[in-house]
Amino acid sequence: MCKTFQGLPGLLLILALMLSVSACQGRRPQDSASTAGEEDANRAIQNKGSDTLVNLALAWAEAYREVDPSVSIAVTGGGSGTGIAALINGTVDIANASRKMKEKEIAAAEENGVTPVEFTVAIDALAIIVNLENPVDELTIPQLSDMYTGRITNWKDVGGKDEPIILLSRETNSGTHVYFLDEVVRKGEKENEDIFAPQTLLMPSSVGITSEIRRNPNAIGYDGLGYVDPEHEKMIAVARDADGPYVAPSVASGADGSYPISRGLYMYTAGVPDGVIKTYLDWIRGPEGQAIVAELGFVPLPQE
Amino acid sequence: MTTAGNESGDKRTTGGGLRTGEQVRWGERVIETIIKLAGVSVIVIVTLIFLFLLKEGLPTFLDIPLRQLFGRRWYPIEGMFGLVPLLVGSLLVTVGAVIIAVPLGLITAIYLGEIAPPWLREILKPIIEMLAGIPSIVLGFLGWVALAPLIQRMGAPTGLTAFTGSLILAYMALPTIISISEDALYAVPKEYRDGALAIGATQWQTIWRVVLPAARTGIVIAVMLGVARAIGETMAVMMVTGNAANIPKLGPGMFFSPVRTMTATIAAEMGEVAQGSLHYSTLFGIGIVLFLVTFAINSLAARLVGTGGARRTRRGQL
Numbered sequence: 001m002c003k004t005f006q007g008l009p010g011l012l013l014i015l016a017l018m019l020s021v022s023a024c025q026g027r028r029p030q031d032s033a034s035t036a037g038e039e040d041a042n043r044a045i046q047n048k049g050s051d052t053l054v055n056l057a058l059a060w061a062e063a064y065r066e067v068d069p070s071v072s073i074a075v076t077g078g079g080s081g082t083g084i085a086a087l088i089n090g091t092v093d094i095a096n097a098s099r100k101m102k103e104k105e106i107a108a109a110e111e112n113g114v115t116p117v118e119f120t121v122a123i124d125a126l127a128i129i130v131n132l133e134n135p136v137d138e139l140t141i142p143q144l145s146d147m148y149t150g151r152i153t154n155w156k157d158v159g160g161k162d163e164p165i166i167l168l169s170r171e172t173n174s175g176t177h178v179y180f181l182d183e184v185v186r187k188g189e190k191e192n193e194d195i196f197a198p199q200t201l202l203m204p205s206s207v208g209i210t211s212e213i214r215r216n217p218n219a220i221g222y223d224g225l226g227y228v229d230p231e232h233e234k235m236i237a238v239a240r241d242a243d244g245p246y247v248a249p250s251v252a253s254g255a256d257g258s259y260p261i262s263r264g265l266y267m268y269t270a271g272v273p274d275g276v277i278k279t280y281l282d283w284i285r286g287p288e289g290q291a292i293v294a295e296l297g298f299v300p301l302p303q304e
Numbered sequence: 305m306t307t308a309g310n311e312s313g314d315k316r317t318t319g320g321g322l323r324t325g326e327q328v329r330w331g332e333r334v335i336e337t338i339i340k341l342a343g344v345s346v347i348v349i350v351t352l353i354f355l356f357l358l359k360e361g362l363p364t365f366l367d368i369p370l371r372q373l374f375g376r377r378w379y380p381i382e383g384m385f386g387l388v389p390l391l392v393g394s395l396l397v398t399v400g401a402v403i404i405a406v407p408l409g410l411i412t413a414i415y416l417g418e419i420a421p422p423w424l425r426e427i428l429k430p431i432i433e434m435l436a437g438i439p440s441i442v443l444g445f446l447g448w449v450a451l452a453p454l455i456q457r458m459g460a461p462t463g464l465t466a467f468t469g470s471l472i473l474a475y476m477a478l479p480t481i482i483s484i485s486e487d488a489l490y491a492v493p494k495e496y497r498d499g500a501l502a503i504g505a506t507q508w509q510t511i512w513r514v515v516l517p518a519a520r521t522g523i524v525i526a527v528m529l530g531v532a533r534a535i536g537e538t539m540a541v542m543m544v545t546g547n548a549a550n551i552p553k554l555g556p557g558m559f560f561s562p563v564r565t566m567t568a569t570i571a572a573e574m575g576e577v578a579q580g581s582l583h584y585s586t587l588f589g590i591g592i593v594l595f596l597v598t599f600a601i602n603s604l605a606a607r608l609v610g611t612g613g614a615r616r617t618r619r620g621q622l
Contacts, residue, residue, distance in 0.1 A: 178381065193382075195379050208543075
């Protein structure tokens with residue numbers, strides 16, 4: 001008897017879990033149904049492009065429902081090129097791009113009678129951080145790559161003390177992890193198949209990385225600029241290669257592109273936007289939209 | 305459950321003998337059915353969970369070549385699905401926790417049950433049971449903030465190691481181990497002790513040769529429940545073990561290197577994985593492996609205990 005009743009709370013818990021799982025699965029079709037319904041009201045924004053931006057764009061679209069429930073925003077990924085092509089063909093209202101439009105693309109758009117207008121919506125910059133006691137101030141991307149792939153395992157090889165390097169990274173599900181893999185570990189080379197060394201500590205959060213950096217003099221990690229507190233962590237100045245200038249990460253160096261591990265994230269519209277699209281873009285670039293940028297680990301735009 | 309069945313069985317015979325009317329017997333039957341349903345539903349739910357796991361996780365074992373599953377690299381976003389580092393991680397953390405928690409828990413239980421004066425026992429026992437109520441995430445936080453820096457200061461390259469996880473898990477398993485083995489010791493009939501002391505055994509001899517063997521079943525169950533809690537714990541472990549899918553070099557130093565456990569892997573990667581992808585089913589595959597490991601531990605414990613021992617404890621509890 002006693003054992004049966006001990007099992008009951010657990011049983012209820014399992015039932016509750018099952019219910020919540022089915023509730024989650026059931027939600028998705030409803031969402032798309034309501035989107036389709038509101039398109040008829042002609043208040044729908046088609047938003048397509050960069051996979052880097054897709055989560056951010058989805059988060060904005062979701063949050064914007066509470067600001068103006070009558071506007072529905074359909075977000076799709078597919079890559080920056082796809083989004084820009086769709087903008088040129090006039091099938092989307094906003095194209096997401098993690099790079100600037102090429103001259104050729106702008107020319108093609110203008111031939112089609114579309115004048116693309118660029119909006120910077122966020123900055124994607126990663127600061128390389130170490131403990132304040134670490135004597136190393138600057139590193140090159142090839143050095144970082146060698147460290148993170150395990151080819152260099154001691155700080156003395158990059159001008160530091162004779163101590164082992166403790167590598168910190170975000171979990172693999174983080175977009176930042178993938179960006180770091182592509183741009184730093186693989187140095188931006190397409191054919192490069194290097195991956196993180198197995199001894200890399202994978203932290204579940206940005207805060208996990210910063211707090212380990214604060215207490216471990218041999219640790220190195222990366223984090224979105226928004227998460228770094230210069231009083232407690234030291235930001236490393238990074239150069240593209242041994243000849244290049246070493247640039248410290250900042251919102252300014254991130255925005256003008258001189259910091260090598262940063263890029264602007266853009267949205268393009270066909271012509272100067274008005275009405276619903278303008279309101280939406282203003283909201284994205286305003287404090288509310290930029291708060292979401294910070295939440296997802298990107299660098300928010302400076303607010304005047 | 306069996307105990308409950310026996311009780312109601314006894315009552316039914318008395319009820320039938322006295323012929324107290326249909327109503328009472330009908331009421332008995334309803335209660336019996338409810339109890340039976342509750343028992344059966346647990347089995348049904350466990351079966352359903354296992355079937356669900358199989359359905360979602362089976363592609364792992366069909367689509368990924370075995371050689372790759374036994375690979376040394378876990379990097380799912382590049383299609384590397386080696387489970388060995390995760391198995392080693394879980395094993396190291398759990399074994400460490402058992403090594404710390406079992407002796408400590410048993411000694412505490414023996415002190416509480418056999419040596420401590422009753423008034424002290426009445427104070428200590430509720431306090432120990434209260435420890436079991438501390439949410440694991442709080443312990444994880446404590447480990448992250450206090451324990452990890454301590455271990456780093458002791459000379460480990462980082463404080464986020466398998467040992468840090470073991471310490472937290474040991475602390476979590478301790479209340480279970482102490483409380484249940486102390487109950488088992490308490491259930492040993494007083495005559496056993498009196499008998500042993502009467503033939504001239506010292507208190508230590510009585511505890512070691514008579515009481516402990518008599519309480520064997522309960523102690524094994526206590527350890528088993530403690531281990532089960534340790535191997536399945538997720539959040540606290542994820543916070544303090546560093547989550548590096550690395551296979552440490554064999555030796556005592558391996559407890560002081562970062563590891564990635566199976567549970568932490570599922571928790572960390574489930575959120576963003578595309579449903580139906582190979583990565584998704586591999587996470588369920590890890591779930592199957594965990595299920596099988598726990599099942600193996602339970603069966604082993606059941607074998608160790610044996611049926612004779614089980615009967616003895618049940619009588620003790622009554």
